[in-house]
Amino acid sequence: MPQSPARTQSTRRLFNIARIPCAHPGCQRLFKNKGALTQHKRAAHQHSFRMPQGRPTAVEEVPDRDAPPSDVGNNRTQNHFIRDYHIELDGRICDEDGNFIDPGAPPPPFTTRRHDDWTPYRSRLEFETAEFLFTKTQMSAGHIDELLHLWGVSLAVHGDDPPFADHVDLHNTIDQTPVGDVPWNRFTINYTGDRDGTDAPWMDGDYEIFYRDPHNVVRNMISTPDFKDTIDYAPYREWEKRPDGTHKRRWRDFMSGDWAWDQADQIAEDPLTHGAAFVPVILGSDKTTVSVATGQNDYHPLYLSIGNVHNSTRRAHRNAVAVVGFLAIPKTAKEYSSDSRYRKFKKQLLHTSLSRILNTLKPAMTTPEVTRCADGHYRRVIYGLGPYIADYEEQVVLAGIVREWCAKCIAHPSDLEHGGELRTRELVDALVEEVDFGTLWDEWGIIGEIVPFTNDFPRADIHELLAPDLLHQVIKGTFKDHLVSWVEQYLEQTHGGRLAKRILDDIDRRIAAAPYFTGLRRFYQGRGFLQWTGDDSKALMKVYLPAIEGYVPPDMVRALRAFLEFCYIARHDIITDDTLKDLENALQRFHKYREIFITSGVRSDFSLPRQHALHHYCMLIRMFGAPNGLCSSITESKHIKAVKEPWRRSNRYNALGQMLLTNQRLDKIAASRADFTARGMLDGPCAISYAKYFERKRARTVSALATELNVPNFPLLLRLFLYDQLYADDTHSAADVPLRNCPSYTGRIDVFNSAVSTFFAPSDASGISGMRREHIRAAPRWRQDSGRYDCVFVNTDNTTDGINEMDIARVLCFFSFPYKKTTYPCALVHWFKVIGTRPDQDTGMWMVRPSFDEEGAREISIIHIDSIFRAAHLLPIFGDQSVPKDITYHNSLDAYRGFYVNKFADHHAFEIAS
Incomplete structure (x- = not known):
């Protein structure tokens, strides 16, 4: 994308940037050469890239990007999905000199270090102790010293020592970690614009920006072995094959979107980039407050991720999002706060800072460089600026627009309902050149003096890159x-x-x-x-x-x-x-x-x-x-680990330097864990874990449990359950045979207060594989209060989909018993009946009511625990009646006779209960 000479940072900059030593106590050790800024210059690329053989030199035209792929190209079929990878930027593997190699070649070893080399630690015990004390419990220095002293006293009689002498020894060991080290640097920016006779204090201030080289951060991230199964090296499009032979397009992880594909098309116009892996750099920033006390309590962190890692990995707090900077937050006296020059200065300061921080990535945005990747292979990598995660207030500054306007389109604030033409870098640059700044402000919502940082980088348009923000x-x-x-x-x-x-x-x-x-x-x-x-x-x-x-x-x-x-x-x-x-x-x-x-x-x-x-x-x-x-909830959750917790661990005096050091140590411990895991050194537990036992204070026999639950026919229900487990088929059940033909059991019963359901729910907070664990309770006392008896979805019909294949029940008890060398895990449940044949027209939720027989007794059954899918959440149908004061969340399931099946309980419930 050509750049307009009048709209680049270099020609419109109102600032001086100076590299200076860090003056923050506790931060000196971050910088080499006695506090001077460490400059990380990108070495000139020495590899000779050959033109790939047998590859087209032009990008194929795709008339309809949502159309299913043809039989030719770079297609891969898995099960009932078809995935079409970009044909030029396909992320082919190469050797460390950049020469393409056989796709089936094994990767070189990640390291020559032995499997028993725990450097800088002496053993697994030392590493896990350091991780436990510094990362997991975040123990203070004084408490670490006290713990290690007591540990040492207990070992002295055996002639042994604790893993570390004190907190200084612990911190020094972490600092010597040979992997994951990207030191913090800083530079200052000051105002050099027109003063017009004004001598405001903000014009003379030096604004400090702390940052880590994003180039090194990205290289570390893309080479993390922990990500090897959750990363894409090429843009792709995916289709699902329907039973009728048609296809439907699927969007999931970032590289499945059209933006990554279109970027690859632009990059591939240079034949020397063919075969490279495209790495989009995702950014995010948001001010956060660490305390309401006086003093410095607000920070402006800058975060970085890469678009190649899967969404689930980015959401799972697995170091796929890194803090790379702390941006300056200018402040001034109220006398000058409304000065238009000051307000524009604050906005341009952000853009100038971002341009300066990201500058080391720029050479590899046009010329590929060889990089080690998460699967151990080398690839030619080419970078690009990807989406920017920000809330609306931050988007206004990033887009250089007037507040109340849209950062994505030119719809007027008085008529946002009908939308407008999309903003583009070309449109804004043309308007700035042709229209006076007053008209730009009033009719286009553009602040003409602001030059977006993206103007300094190829193929980057801030209006296009602003990400959706669900939060x-x-x-x-x-x-x-x-x-x-x-x-x-x-x-x-x-x-x-x-x-x-x-x-x-x-x-x-x-x-x-x-x-x-x-x-x-x-x-x-x-x-x-x-x-x-x-x-x-x-x-x-x-x-x-x-x-x-x-x-x-x-x-x-x-x-x-x-x-x-x-x-x-x-x-x-x-x-x-x-x-x-x-x-x-x-x-x-x-x-x-x-x-x-x-x-x-x-x-x-x-x-x-x-x-x-x-x-x-x-x-x-x-x-x-x-x-x-791409939701800002990802960056906001990172605030806790990168800003708030390190601030609480500081002594509050000149806290930022201590926070940077804490972040650097956390990254080193995470990098050590990834390194040790890749070498198979952390397989298996370090200590024995104990299983949970059944509830010993509850009933242990069939008759005793019937009395405890006040269910006199419990033995009968158990006989019917056993018949269905042993003899029932598709045409016969316990309801079809005389009771005398049903087996009897009067032996031991083990009662449990909860059960764990594991199911696939990738849209919710879950592991990177999408599996989620959920506890279902059936306890007579819960948290020293009344009983808790959860509701569940029960699979009762495998011929339909969604809620139509399930019934709703309330679990009264979990128990198990042995019969003829087989243990049966069971649940005693009270059934609910669906009200009507479709969801409520206003709320869109299904309605149910407790099921009773003709005599008014609860309809109760014993079911196998395997038939329980997951927990269900019911909400009372209140109608227009007030809630009596004696009804709480403890007894509302007993007090009401009609309930909504809450499809908004979580995203998985929404998918199955809609």
């Missing part, structure tokens, strides 16, 4: 800031202040009455809390819809339902053509039903940037893959 645009923005607030405004406007508060109190009681569910955040006082977090908003979304039903018009409930469905669909781990249609349908319904907020007088328009951003989601999914891999 701030959807969850905290549209849901919490807009819809929840509008519902409260409607109630106050309709019922007046006093009655509205009474209704809101009852809504809070409804929220607080939501039954137990694993992973559900409890709202003991409803949603009336002052400081909202992203997790608070996510948790409230799960239980909010039934809580407002009956107090607001049906269209308001339907608007909330449509919005929640949009959010949950967008959060899918895999998105297909059908998913995009569902997403568009949910958005259209949301736009239709949200009109109730205008007709009721709550709103006069919907020109809100964060709601407007939902218009762009389908396009952004096609570009970047599933949005859950």
